[in-house]
Amino acid sequence: MTIRIRDAAEADVEGIARVHVQGWRETYKDFLSPEALAGLSVEERVQLWQRALAEPEPRAKLLVAEADGGEIVGFIRGGPIRGKGAELLATEAEIFAIYLLDRVKRQGIGRRLMAGVFDHLSAHGLRSVGLWVLRDNLSARRFYETLGGTAGPEQSFDLRGQMVTEVAYRFDLTLQG
Ligand SMILES: CC(C)(COP(=O)(O)OP(=O)(O)OC[C@H]1O[C@@H](n2cnc3c(N)ncnc32)[C@H](O)[C@@H]1OP(=O)(O)O)[C@@H](O)C(=O)NCCC(=O)NCCS
Numbered sequence: 001m002t003i004r005i006r007d008a009a010e011a012d013v014e015g016i017a018r019v020h021v022q023g024w025r026e027t028y029k030d031f032l033s034p035e036a037l038a039g040l041s042v043e044e045r046v047q048l049w050q051r052a053l054a055e056p057e058p059r060a061k062l063l064v065a066e067a068d069g070g071e072i073v074g075f076i077r078g079g080p081i082r083g084k085g086a087e088l089l090a091t092e093a094e095i096f097a098i099y100l101l102d103r104v105k106r107q108g109i110g111r112r113l114m115a116g117v118f119d120h121l122s123a124h125g126l127r128s129v130g131l132w133v134l135r136d137n138l139s140a141r142r143f144y145e146t147l148g149g150t151a152g153p154e155q156s157f158d159l160r161g162q163m164v165t166e167v168a169y170r171f172d173l174t175l176q177g
Helices: 010-028 034-038 042-054 109-123 138-146
Strands: 003-007 061-067 072-080 093-100 128-134 150-159 162-172
Touching (some): 003 109, 010 042, 010 093, 061 109, 072 109, 093 109, 128 138, 138 162
Antiparallel strands (some): 003 061, 072 093, 128 162, 150 162
16 A cells, blocks of 8 residues: 655545544543543534634644545644643644554554654744643654654643643754754
8 A cells, every 4th residue: 555645635624534533532442431532523523624724824734644545544733833731842833633543553654744744844944843642642652752752741631521641742853854
């Protein structure tokens, strides 16, 4: 199977939303309660990704991983930092989401998606990027560490009725290359 990494387009929104919901279910079934996962809906995520795509921020990037035949099997979104947790993360940019379907993991696609966003952020003069990952999500943490990420502070919050703890990872984009 060949995987192509490319900019997301309007027609990809449904595919991104589907990967987002399936990715949550596959990844978080071991860490989150069934109640916290029950309310996930593709329709709700379609609206979220439509808004993200319409955002006129040139420094933000939404990339998809497309399999032969056009199926979206993964995506990543990054851009200038904003919102909840920004002060604690203390980086210029943030990875807001990265998800792949289970069946395409460990083939280097995550690495290619991260590199695509890192290059874009660097080209726009952003020098550091951070993200939040669930403390228990050890696979993703190993992935970020392999890519040169350094663990930072933790924060806890209520996620759909369940208290969870996330840990920050930071990357120095001036050292990537
Ligand atoms: C985390 C994720 C994006 C990684 O993408 P991926 O395509 O599977 O990872 P890659 O194949 O690019 O891995 C690159 C390197 O990272 C490390 N790595 C990746 N997954 C790992 C794991 N599960 N355990 C240990 N190391 C891992 C390895 O060193 C790997 O290189 P190798 O395969 O040559 O040994 C992907 O697994 C995913 O979508 N997970 C579910 C969603 C998720 O947790 N998202 C993060 C939310 S914050």
